[in-house]
Amino acid sequence: MSSTHQITTLQALESLYGTPAAPSIRKEVDYIHPHYRAFIEAAPFVALATSGADGLDVSPRGDPAGFVHMQDAHTLLLPDRRGNNRIDSLRNIVADPRVALLFLIPGIGETLRVNGRAEILADPALLARFAFEGKEPRTVLRIHVEKVFFQCSRAILRSRLWDPAAQLARSALPSTGTILKDLSGGEVGGEQYDAELPARTRATLY
Structure with missing residues (x-):
C-alpha cells in the first residue's frame, strides 16, 4: 500500500469524513444525565480502557446490572472483582489516571461511553458496601467523570452481537487449555486444565 494514501493531518482527516452531525455533538455532556444514568444502571458489562508506561489496556468488567454505582452526577464507583492478578488496568491508573x-447492555443497540480520571481506593467501609456473595472486592475505582455520550447502534447491528443466530459454539475456537499448552510449550494448560476449568471458575467467581 502506497504511503501517499496515509492520512497524517487533521485537515486531511476532517476533509475525508466531513462535519459531524448536530446530534453527535449535542449528545455529549460533562456529567451523568438521568437518561445516561439509566444506561449505567442497566449495564452488566463495561470495558475499561487505560494507558500507562507499558502501553494501553482494555479490560472487561462484569457483574449483575447496576454494579457500577453513581455516587453523584460527576462520580462513578466501580468495584474491582477477583481476576488473574495481572492488574494491568490498575498499574496503568497508578501512572496515568485517565480512563475510558x-x-x-444485552439486547440494546446503543452503548454508553464515559471518559474521566480514576483513583484506586481500598477503604474498608467502601469495600464492604460492594460485597457480593460475602466477598469484597480488593479495591474500588472512583471515576471522576469528564465526558459522557451514547454511541448509536450501527456497530452492534453490523456485528449482530445480540443475535442468537450469530452465536458461535465454544468448540468452534481453541479451548483455554489448548491455547495455554501451546503458548507455554506444555508447561501449563492441556485437557485436564479444560476439564477442571468450569468448576474452578464457579468456585473463584468472587
Whole structure:
C-alpha cells in the first residue's frame, strides 16, 4: 500500500469524513444525565480502557446490572472483582489516571461511553458496601467523570452481537487449555486444565 494514501493531518482527516452531525455533538455532556444514568444502571458489562508506561489496556468488567454505582452526577464507583492478578488496568491508573468506559447492555443497540480520571481506593467501609456473595472486592475505582455520550447502534447491528443466530459454539475456537499448552510449550494448560476449568471458575467467581 502506497504511503501517499496515509492520512497524517487533521485537515486531511476532517476533509475525508466531513462535519459531524448536530446530534453527535449535542449528545455529549460533562456529567451523568438521568437518561445516561439509566444506561449505567442497566449495564452488566463495561470495558475499561487505560494507558500507562507499558502501553494501553482494555479490560472487561462484569457483574449483575447496576454494579457500577453513581455516587453523584460527576462520580462513578466501580468495584474491582477477583481476576488473574495481572492488574494491568490498575498499574496503568497508578501512572496515568485517565480512563475510558464502554457500557454494553444485552439486547440494546446503543452503548454508553464515559471518559474521566480514576483513583484506586481500598477503604474498608467502601469495600464492604460492594460485597457480593460475602466477598469484597480488593479495591474500588472512583471515576471522576469528564465526558459522557451514547454511541448509536450501527456497530452492534453490523456485528449482530445480540443475535442468537450469530452465536458461535465454544468448540468452534481453541479451548483455554489448548491455547495455554501451546503458548507455554506444555508447561501449563492441556485437557485436564479444560476439564477442571468450569468448576474452578464457579468456585473463584468472587
